[in-house]
Amino acid sequence: xxxxxxxxxxxxxxxxxxxxxxxxxxxxxxxxxxxxxxxxxxxxxxxxxxxxxxxxxxxxxxxxxxxxxxxxxxxxxxxxxxxxxxxxxxxxxxxxxxxxxxxxxxxxxxxxxxxxxxxxxxxxxxxxxxxxxxxxxxxxxxxxxxxxxxxxxxxxxxxxxxxxxxxxxxxxxxxxxxxxxxxxxxxxxxxxxxxxxxxxxxxxxxxxxxxxxxxxxxxxxxxxxxxxxxxxxxxxxxxxxxxxxxxxxxxxxxxxxxxxxxxxxxxxxxxxxxxxxxxxxxxxxxxxxxxxxxxxxxxxxxxxxxxxxxxxxxxxxxxxxxxxxxxxxxxxxxxxxxxxxxxxxxxxxxxxxxxxxxxxxxxxxxxxxxxxxxxxxxxxxxxxxxxxxxxxxxxxxxxxxxxxxxxxxxxxxxxxxxxxxxxxxxxxxxxxxxxxxxxxxxxxxxxxxxxxxxxxxxxxxxxxxxxxxxxxxxxxxxxxxx
Amino acid sequence: xxxxxxxxxxxxxxxxxxxxxxxxxxxxxxxxxxxxxxxxxxxxxxxxxxxxxxxxxxxxxxxxxxxxxxxxxxxxxxxxxxxxxxxxxxxxxxxxxxxxxxxxxxxxxxxxxxxxxxxxxxxxxxxxxxxxxxxxxxxxxxxxxxxxxxxxxxxxxxxxxxxxxxxxxxxxxxxxxxxxxxxxxxxxxxxxxxxxxxxxxxxxxxxxxxxxxxxxxxxxxxxxxxxxxxxxxxxxxxxxxxxxxxxxxxxxxxxxxxxxxxxxxxxxxxxxxxxxxxxxxxxxxxxxxxxxxxxxxxxxxxxxxxxxxxxxxxxxxxxxxxxxxxxxxxxxxxxxxxxxxxxxxxxxxxxxxxxxxxxxxxxxxxxxxxxxxxxxxxxxxxxxxxxxxxxxxxxxxxxxxxxxxxxxxxxxxxxxxxxxxxxxxxxxxxxxxxxxxxxxxxxxxxxxxxxxxxxxxxxxxxxxxxxxxxxxxxxxxxxxxx
Numbered sequence: 001x002x003x004x005x006x007x008x009x010x011x012x013x014x015x016x017x018x019x020x021x022x023x024x025x026x027x028x029x030x031x032x033x034x035x036x037x038x039x040x041x042x043x044x045x046x047x048x049x050x051x052x053x054x055x056x057x058x059x060x061x062x063x064x065x066x067x068x069x070x071x072x073x074x075x076x077x078x079x080x081x082x083x084x085x086x087x088x089x090x091x092x093x094x095x096x097x098x099x100x101x102x103x104x105x106x107x108x109x110x111x112x113x114x115x116x117x118x119x120x121x122x123x124x125x126x127x128x129x130x131x132x133x134x135x136x137x138x139x140x141x142x143x144x145x146x147x148x149x150x151x152x153x154x155x156x157x158x159x160x161x162x163x164x165x166x167x168x169x170x171x172x173x174x175x176x177x178x179x180x181x182x183x184x185x186x187x188x189x190x191x192x193x194x195x196x197x198x199x200x201x202x203x204x205x206x207x208x209x210x211x212x213x214x215x216x217x218x219x220x221x222x223x224x225x226x227x228x229x230x231x232x233x234x235x236x237x238x239x240x241x242x243x244x245x246x247x248x249x250x251x252x253x254x255x256x257x258x259x260x261x262x263x264x265x266x267x268x269x270x271x272x273x274x275x276x277x278x279x280x281x282x283x284x285x286x287x288x289x290x291x292x293x294x295x296x297x298x299x300x301x302x303x304x305x306x307x308x309x310x311x312x313x314x315x316x317x318x319x320x321x322x323x324x325x326x327x328x329x330x331x332x333x334x335x336x337x338x339x340x341x342x343x344x345x346x347x348x349x350x351x352x353x354x355x356x357x358x359x360x361x362x363x364x365x366x367x368x369x370x371x372x373x374x375x376x377x378x379x380x381x382x383x384x385x386x387x388x389x390x391x392x393x394x395x396x397x398x399x400x401x402x403x404x405x406x407x408x409x410x411x412x413x414x415x416x417x418x419x420x421x422x423x424x425x426x427x428x429x430x431x432x433x434x435x436x437x438x439x440x441x442x443x444x445x446x447x448x449x450x451x452x453x454x455x456x457x458x459x460x461x462x463x464x465x466x467x468x469x470x471x472x473x474x475x476x477x478x479x480x481x482x
Numbered sequence: 483x484x485x486x487x488x489x490x491x492x493x494x495x496x497x498x499x500x501x502x503x504x505x506x507x508x509x510x511x512x513x514x515x516x517x518x519x520x521x522x523x524x525x526x527x528x529x530x531x532x533x534x535x536x537x538x539x540x541x542x543x544x545x546x547x548x549x550x551x552x553x554x555x556x557x558x559x560x561x562x563x564x565x566x567x568x569x570x571x572x573x574x575x576x577x578x579x580x581x582x583x584x585x586x587x588x589x590x591x592x593x594x595x596x597x598x599x600x601x602x603x604x605x606x607x608x609x610x611x612x613x614x615x616x617x618x619x620x621x622x623x624x625x626x627x628x629x630x631x632x633x634x635x636x637x638x639x640x641x642x643x644x645x646x647x648x649x650x651x652x653x654x655x656x657x658x659x660x661x662x663x664x665x666x667x668x669x670x671x672x673x674x675x676x677x678x679x680x681x682x683x684x685x686x687x688x689x690x691x692x693x694x695x696x697x698x699x700x701x702x703x704x705x706x707x708x709x710x711x712x713x714x715x716x717x718x719x720x721x722x723x724x725x726x727x728x729x730x731x732x733x734x735x736x737x738x739x740x741x742x743x744x745x746x747x748x749x750x751x752x753x754x755x756x757x758x759x760x761x762x763x764x765x766x767x768x769x770x771x772x773x774x775x776x777x778x779x780x781x782x783x784x785x786x787x788x789x790x791x792x793x794x795x796x797x798x799x800x801x802x803x804x805x806x807x808x809x810x811x812x813x814x815x816x817x818x819x820x821x822x823x824x825x826x827x828x829x830x831x832x833x834x835x836x837x838x839x840x841x842x843x844x845x846x847x848x849x850x851x852x853x854x855x856x857x858x859x860x861x862x863x864x865x866x867x868x869x870x871x872x873x874x875x876x877x878x879x880x881x882x883x884x885x886x887x888x889x890x891x892x893x894x895x896x897x898x899x900x901x902x903x904x905x906x907x908x909x910x911x912x913x914x915x916x917x918x919x920x921x922x923x924x925x926x927x928x929x930x931x932x933x934x935x936x937x938x939x940x941x942x943x944x945x946x947x948x949x950x951x952x953x954x955x956x957x958x959x960x961x962x963x964x
Binding site for chain 2: 100104119120121154155156173176214215216220222223227230232235236237238239241242259260261268269272274275276277278280282283285287288295376380383451454
């Protein structure tokens with residue numbers, strides 16, 4: 001089925017972890033335990049190596065110390081609220097007309113009404129003999145009916161012909177039916193004669209005939225608004241004579257990254273420097289989600305040029321995605337430059353990894369700008385959670401979120417209380433049915449090489465701090481498109 | 483999960499209907515009944531309207547009269563045998579080097595060994611204070627440890643620094659760790675002082691530090707042969723400094739169609755003429771399957787030009803796909819022209835719709851040429867059954883076939899004995915679990931407008947002639963890529 005053909009439209013979009021899961025088994029309360037309240041105020045260790053949890057000595061209610069935010073900028077909100085703000089603000093780009101082959105994968109934005117009948121003429125549905133049903137009525141192998149063959153009709157020959165009583169026209173599948181004929185006797189039910197033909201069975205009138213307009217009548221809707229255009233729709237569009245069709249376009253997304261430590265992939269990084277991987281990975285992810293993504297690379301560190309680049313990207317994009325506006329050096333300058341272009345809000349979102357998230361609508365055209373963390377694993381998680389649904393909404397897709405399944409945790413999983421945890425993992429079918437999932441690496445910190453081995457995200461809800469081995473967790477398989 | 487990450491490799495490719503179905507419930511024998519042997523020799527009606535089955539009067543063992551083949555050319559074979567011949571013959575195009583973003587969706591064809599360590603230097607995993615673990619051991623809110631802050635380190639600053647006993651360096655996530663430090667105390671576990679800092683908890687040595695090479699050590703394999711390249715792999719490739727990567731290329735496929743009745747979509751068809759929809763629909767289907775498809779359109783009817791077009795397509799393609807070489811007018815000439823270029827075999831394959839199939843390896847380079855029926859619904863079915871698996875094999879994919887599910891038939895389904903029947907249908911999740919499937923239209927003949935409403939193919943095995951309402955059938959959901 002199409003990714004868009006099922007699921008409840010916008011029904012599920014307040015809880016990304018529970019979308020499209022009506023069939024999932026209920027979550028057992030047994031194996032999922034919460035830590036006691038004493039531990040609730042303790043920062044959970046986020047280290048990938050087996051570091052013992054420090055003895056709790058603090059009474060504060062502070063969340064996990066993942067990131068410090070600039071004073072005054074930070075407000076705390078849930079994943080759903082941040083996602084809602086983004087989805088409510090992304091624009092719906094105007095439909096555009098494309099050649100039918102270029103429309104593949106997009107949603108139809110017009111009601112395509114056929115001006116033609118399909119088939120355009122009465123025709124044989126298979127190879128045989130066009131005849132009159134009355135003539136062949138009661139024919140059998142023992143008592144065949146003989147007809148005179150008046151000629152042969154093949155597809156593409158427009159010369160109309162007609163038959164009278166006692167006559168037959170040899171026809172190939174797709175050939176025009178002669179006037180007077182109301183049945184095609186399959187060739188294998190005859191002696192296949194070419195001057196006279198002996199008919200061994202008399203199918204009822206209408207058999208093996210495709211009538212004009214049986215498939216589509218003039219004035220019938222052929223492809224409707226909101227239909228995803230795939231090979232079958234392209235076939236139908238061509239059949240009704242359409243070379244071009246109005247569709248929801250791919251949103252144009254500029255992918256930028258910020259950070260004074262960044263160098264382009266072609267440059268050998270000096271000590272302390274890091275290769276920009278985000279503009280590549282996020283452009284790839286945006287394309288995979290259906291966008292027309294432009295990798296615009298590293299933002300300049302010169303203040304005037306920074307603003308110029310941001311302004312030009314706002315002019316040519318439907319959405320601007322910036323990774324690393326928070327955690328990296330020079331982020332104050334980027335935030336300043338963004339603030340000059342409109343209201344940009346940075347927030348602490350209760351998710352891990354990467355709680356530092358920003359969103360605003362900037363520039364003359366109020367273009368949505370999504371700021372996500374610069375750490376590459378956190379950046380791809382934020383893309384999945386916030387950007388991919390926004391792209392799908394702009395494409396007009398009804399199903400904004402990836403499907404999720406419930407899987408048995410192959411080992412214990414930890415999660416900070418109050419934060420929705422996204423862990424990269426490997427999900428496999430279990431020989432006895434259902435799925436089993438293992439986190440990649442050893443748990444809470446996914447690194448690039450480990451992330452590259454993952455095929456899913458494990459989602460652990462805010463109110464769960466620990467999932468025992470054997471417990472059920474929500475898993476979002478990361479299907480590659482195509 | 484990736485479409486390629488599960489399933490048993492080539493294990494299943496002898497039975498397209500049962501691939502990847504270890505989890506499916508056993509097929510109940512109750513609701514699926516075969517017709518009695520008397521009916522076995524009777525041509526089943528293939529009409530879409532409710533035509534009564536003619537009384538059986540013939541003792542022949544002839545198959546369903548779908549199509550007549552030229553004398554001497556036809557041999558009968560199963561779907562599996564024809565598919566095996568095609569899969570055994572398709573070439574594996576040589577790997578090519580592409581820019582990492584262009585490699586998206588393709589399989590890596592080299593062992594990418596990292597020349598670098600990731601991370602390239604010891605760094606802070608979060609914002610806080612780099613310190614010596616011994617200094618902060620035993621610190622608590624009641625008994626904080628005070629350290630002198632010697633400065634601040636942000637990402638991208640390469641100046642190495644060092645700290646001694648009793649000292650701390652304020653660090654941002656990603657900043658280089660100073661020599662002498664072996665722990666980062668999260669900022670929220672301190673009073674966040676800038677001259678002196680009071681530490682309220684002493685994490686063990688190594689906490690919140692990312693060590694050089696933790697993710698990837700020089701000489702480690704980063705991306706391995708056969709890995710599908712998605713955003714995470716692109717991230718890792720960029721991180722190890724790769725701008726280009728060797729991949730299995732998209733096979734170049736020329737899509738042609740034959741038939742004297744065909745006119746291009748821009749032309750209004752005269753009586754008896756039909757718009758070429760196959761070159762559009764099949765090019766779209768080939769792209770969806772991962773190929774680089776060229777829509778080469780309608781084959782010329784001039785004998786010399788026909789051969790020229792075929793020869794030039796063989797030179798520029800990895801595979802040539804021709805729809806309509808059988809059932810349409812002028813097919814003798816196309817078959818003749820193909821026969822001049824190599825051994826081309828046309829066969830009656832025991833499937834419906836579209837048993838007329840052909841395959842050969844033609845031209846100087848033995849390019850595989852697949853001939854499929856010209857009827858648009860039969861053409862897209864043949865594409866699914868024979869061409870899509872061939873494209874995926876050329877791409878190096880391990881999972882050649884679409885996944886299938888078992889679904890409850892919402893209404894009775896008929897199928898000709900001895901033929902594998904493919905019906906377009908609509909599959910839906912059932913509220914009580916599992917799937918329900920309905921054929922589009924009223925059963926055996928799918929028309930274009932109906933096919934465009936389908937989201938699956940229903941597959942009915944050769945030995946089954948009737949599936950009762952409520953019986954289980956195999957369903958192949960037709961997911962759109964992307």
